[in-house]
Amino acid sequence: MADTNDPKRKTGNGVTRRGFLGTVGAGAAAVATGVARRSEAIPEITDPDEMMQVALSINGRLHRLLVEPRWTLLFVLRERLGLAGTKAGCERGECGSCTVLIDGQARYACMTLAMEAEGSEITTVEGLLDGEDLGPVQRAFVAHDAFQCGYCTPGQIVAAESLLRTNPAPTDEEIRRGMSGNLCRCGAYAHIEKAVAEAAEAKKGGKS
Secondary structure (H helix, E strand, O other): OOOOOOOOOEOOOOOEHHHHHHHHHHHHHHHHHHHHHHHHHOOOOOOOOOOEEEEEEEOOEEEEEEEOOOOEHHHHHHHHOOOOOOOOOOOOOOOOOOEEEEOOEEEEHHHOEOHHHOOOEEEOHHHHOEOOEOOHHHHHHHHOOOOOOOOOHHHHHHHHHHHHHHOOOOOHHHHHHHOOOOOOOOOOHHHHHHHHHHHHHHHHOOOO
C-alpha cells in the first residue's frame, strides 16, 4: 500500500504531493500579498470628530475657524458665527429656509458642508443690507407684506436675489418657477411674487 505521506508520491495528474503543496503555498502567499497591497491603497478615513481649519468668505469678510468635517454650512453660520438670519427649517434640502448665495447661486446651507464652501463667496441675508438700510429685495418684501410668520422670509429674499441676478426682468411665470424651491407654510406666495416683481423694477431703475 502506498505511503500517502510520501512527499514524492504523484497525484493522479502526475504532480507530486510536494509540488502540489508548493503551488498552493505560493498561491496563498500571492493572494495575501495582493490583499495587503489593496489594504495599503485604501485611503485613511477622516475622523468626523477631528477639527480642521477652514477659511470662509462670508458677506465680504474672511472667517478662519476650526470645524468638524461633518458640520454643515448652516450649523457654522448659526452656531459658530452668530449669523442667525439663515434659518434652520427641515434640514434636509426641501423647504429653502436656509438658502444662501454661494458665488451668486442659491444653495441650501443645510445640504452644503462648511468645508465644501471654502474658496467661494458666501452671502447670507445679512449681506444683502445696503449699509445699515434694507436692500431693494428686502424693502419690496416689506412693502408687499410678503410674509406672515416671517420664518421662511430670509430664505425667500436670498432666493429672490439669486433669481434677479441671473434674470433681471423675469416674467410672472419665471418668478414662480425661480422661487419654487422655497416653501411658505403661511401661503403668502401671491405677495412674494409681487415683491420680487417690484424688486426687479427697483434694481432696473438703479434704486439702492
